[in-house]
């Protein structure tokens with residue numbers, strides 16, 4: 622079976638992103654859930670990437686955010702979020718990415734996260750490090766939360782978690798230099814890999830939001846678990862606590878604080 626290299630997936634994603642820079646018109650935006658939108662471009666990008674992958678790697682399975690939620694098995698499977706940061710895309714924030722991972726035995730082995738607005742291409746291959754463009758990236762060397770900026774996700778489609786999300790945001794705000802809310806979880810994980818954030822947390826993410834970013838982070842020297850410090854299963858939606866590794870214990874302590 623032929624499997625892609627990191628550079629082959631970078632090229633494929635770059636090609637698929639060519640039409641992605643124009644914000645959608647109102648007619649192209651539809652609500653698929655509470656505060657959860659899909660644009661014609663999400664659908665078109667998923668269709669384009671899926672057909673490019675099927676042509677080049679016909680034996681691999683496919684899972685995509687837009688209605689193709691097959692359960693991840695041990696078989697080689699591409700996991701795609703065609704536009705991670707759809708709300709940013711709709712409102713012109715220029716912080717959205719195509720996030721693509723190849724998973725084998727339920728863990729990512731090749732990953733690409735590409736923001737066409739900034740032309741930042743993050744990528745990684747298991748055992749071979751992480752890259753921003755052609756440059757190797759590594760996590761922050763900070764050893765105290767007070768030395769870093771924390772990325773936070775707000776799980777906007779699950780407002781039942783509002784109280785906990787805001788409490789965590791407050792606790793990180795008090796422990797760190799400041800907090801940031803990018804609106805694209807895959808980019809948050811890459812920003813942690815590239816030492817922009819020291820840590821990143823989000824209460825509930827789906828595998829297409831975090832699979833690629835998780836590999837890019839760990840290959841850059843970082844760590845990713847749930848809020849209790851347990852390893853991720855990649856088979857399900859879960860809490861995400863990500864860090865440079867050194868700060869992980871301190872991060873988990875903040876996440877365990879009640880009040």
Ligand code: IPD
Nearest residue numbers: 705706707774775776804805806
């Ligand atoms: C969303 C973004 C956002 C995060 C949400 C995700 P989508 O992905 O990553 O930052 O807070 O939890 O669902 O819906 O734009 O692909």
